[in-house]
Amino acid sequence: MDDTKTASLIEFLAGARRVVALTGAGISAESGVPTFRGKDGLWRQYRAESLATPEAFSRDPALVWEWYDWRRGLIAPVGPNPGHEVLAAWEERFENFAVITQNVDGLHRKAGTRNLLELHGNIWRARCTREGTVRELPATPLPRVPPLCPDCGALLRPDIIWFGEPLDPDVLDRAFALSAGCQALFVIGTSSVVQPAASLPAAAARAGARVIEVNLEPTPLTPYADHFIAGPAGRVLPSLDRQLREWTDPGHSSGKGRSS
Numbered sequence: 578m579d580d581t582k583t584a585s586l587i588e589f590l591a592g593a594r595r596v597v598a599l600t601g602a603g604i605s606a607e608s609g610v611p612t613f614r615g616k617d618g619l620w621r622q623y624r625a626e627s628l629a630t631p632e633a634f635s636r637d638p639a640l641v642w643e644w645y646d647w648r649r650g651l652i653a654p655v656g657p658n659p660g661h662e663v664l665a666a667w668e669e670r671f672e673n674f675a676v677i678t679q680n681v682d683g684l685h686r687k688a689g690t691r692n693l694l695e696l697h698g699n700i701w702r703a704r705c706t707r708e709g710t711v712r713e714l715p716a717t718p719l720p721r722v723p724p725l726c727p728d729c730g731a732l733l734r735p736d737i738i739w740f741g742e743p744l745d746p747d748v749l750d751r752a753f754a755l756s757a758g759c760q761a762l763f764v765i766g767t768s769s770v771v772q773p774a775a776s777l778p779a780a781a782a783r784a785g786a787r788v789i790e791v792n793l794e795p796t797p798l799t800p801y802a803d804h805f806i807a808g809p810a811g812r813v814l815p816s817l818d819r820q821l822r823e824w825t826d827p828g829h830s831s832g833k834g835r836s837s
């Protein structure tokens with residue numbers, strides 16, 4: 578992005594009160610979370626697409642849980658990157674700031690984000706298949722596979738939206754309301770092609786919000802975005818944050834190290 582365009586974006590953001598960030602696999606990959614797609618997704622001889630389904634779970638819940646146990650083991654030591662950290666800090670900067678994520682790894686929460694919608698669930702939570710109750714399941718490795726509900730003894734399942742399952746309608750409604758009600762929507766580390774999340778930038782744009790895309794490469798969204806910033810979130814967001822702080826608080830020169 579050229580300097581004039583960056584300056585106009587910074588000026589706009591400095592006056593914005595309602596800002597939303599939609600994040601996807603890219604920001605997690607920067608932290609070292611495997612994408613579990615394609616070659617990365619192979620576990621034993623299985624592909625993610627054949628394990629993350631309600632059919633696979635009803636056929637062999639222990640197998641599906643073993644796979645999640647393995648994935649959880651890979652994610653557990655991974656920490657948030659500076660991109661996650663800036664988004665967490667922006668809850669202080671903007672009057673209303675929310676993160677909508679397609680990621681299930683919990684890194685936004687780890688970074689300190691509280692106003693968070695997890696469209697696809699969270700790998701650290703489990704849901705009772707009988708009662709529907711949701712609980713945290715932090716132990717890695719799991720002491721028992723498959724885990725059972727401590728209240729009723731029924732099978733627990735990962736609190737994750739699987740292939741072929743609809744998103745939680747309440748979560749989706751809130752995501753659309755946030756997108757249609759914000760002044761700026763950041764789209765970060767997602768190719769913006771997976772529905773229904775792909776409709777969120779369109780909803781924001783229709784409502785007059787600026788759409789700011791941060792991705793390594795252009796995506797199908799890029800022609801429609803008001804700003805496209807190429808680069809990893811872990812570098813682009815700290816840079817935007819620094820420029821914002823210099824704009825609103827020119828007394829402080831380089832704010833490096835000041836972001837929470």
Ligand SMILES: [Zn+2]
Pocket residue numbers: 705706707708709710726727728729730731
């Ligand atoms: Zn139960």
